[in-house]
Amino acid sequence: MECAKCGATIRRDDGRFCSHCGASLPDRPRISPEEWVTHPARFEELERHPQLASAMAVDVPRPSTARVIPFVFFAVFWCAIGGAVTLGFASAGGFLALAPLAMVIAGLVMVVRLIGTQLAFARAPLERKLAVAIDERTRVSGGGEHSSASTTYYVTLQTRDGARREVKATDGVAGFVTRGDIGVACLRANVLVAFHRIAV
Numbered sequence: 001m002e003c004a005k006c007g008a009t010i011r012r013d014d015g016r017f018c019s020h021c022g023a024s025l026p027d028r029p030r031i032s033p034e035e036w037v038t039h040p041a042r043f044e045e046l047e048r049h050p051q052l053a054s055a056m057a058v059d060v061p062r063p064s065t066a067r068v069i070p071f072v073f074f075a076v077f078w079c080a081i082g083g084a085v086t087l088g089f090a091s092a093g094g095f096l097a098l099a100p101l102a103m104v105i106a107g108l109v110m111v112v113r114l115i116g117t118q119l120a121f122a123r124a125p126l127e128r129k130l131a132v133a134i135d136e137r138t139r140v141s142g143g144g145e146h147s148s149a150s151t152t153y154y155v156t157l158q159t160r161d162g163a164r165r166e167v168k169a170t171d172g173v174a175g176f177v178t179r180g181d182i183g184v185a186c187l188r189a190n191v192l193v194a195f196h197r198i199a200v
Contacts, residue, residue, distance in 0.1 A: 009048070037180050038132055043160040045200045046130055046182055055184045055196035056128060063122040063188075071118070075111040079104060124189035131157040132182040133195070134164070136174070155192055157185055167192050 005023035031039055046052060082104030089100055135156035142149050153174035156166045169177065169192040177195045186194035 037182075038134065038158050038162075040160060042132070042182060042200055043130060046198060049198050049200060051198050052184070055198060058184075058194070058196055060126055060186050060188075060194045062126075063118075071111050071115050075108060075115075078107045078111065082107070121189045121191070126193075127187045129157070129159055129185045129187065130183075131159050131185040133177050133179055133185075134158050135166075135179060136169075136177065138174075155195075157192075 006021040008020040031041070036042055082100055085100040086104065133155050137154050139152045139154070140149050141152070151171075153169040153171065154166050155169045155174065155177055156164055158164045167187060167190050173192050173195055177192075177197075181195065181197045182200055183198040184196040185192060186196070
């Protein structure tokens with residue numbers, strides 16, 4: 001809100017008097033800290049914040065398509081090894097060659113899908129939203145005596161209209177977003193790739 005006397009911007013916790021000119025401020029309904037996290041007035045302050053324009057303009061680099069190169073090398077290696085085994089089985093006994101051939105095809109399909117997913121993610125448009133992080137969680141999968149576990153991070157975002165959406169978050173972003181943070185959420189293919197926090 002603005003002071004009616006001097007026009008200064010007043011934060012909600014500035015008390016009953018203008019901190020700039022000392023003028024009495026109108027009574028305002030009290031908002032609890034829990035309500036303030038997603039309160040419309042907080043989004044209004046965010047929209048007026050001087051840092052918002054720069055946060056909306058921050059460049060978010062597009063993921064490099066070079067990330068698919070290891071998958072391509074794996075596909076070539078898999079086909080070479082599988083082809084050699086298939087030929088060996090074929091020369092030994094005909095129908096036995098179907099098993100390694102099926103494994104080669106299944107592995108190749110899986111790798112092609114992974115490459116397609118990586119390329120689609122790299123080419124997806126960037127979406128910017130004003131949002132508040134209201135929850136976060138992790139999911140750990142795999143892991144055992146001979147394999148390492150993988151961790152997937154999720155953040156639940158809420159926009160001004162009250163809509164909530166849980167999205168995956170990249171490792172680098174997940175460690176910097178905490179519950180209650182508000183700012184500009186940058187999403188690519190429904191993955192949170194950047195979050196520019198603004199103190200409101």
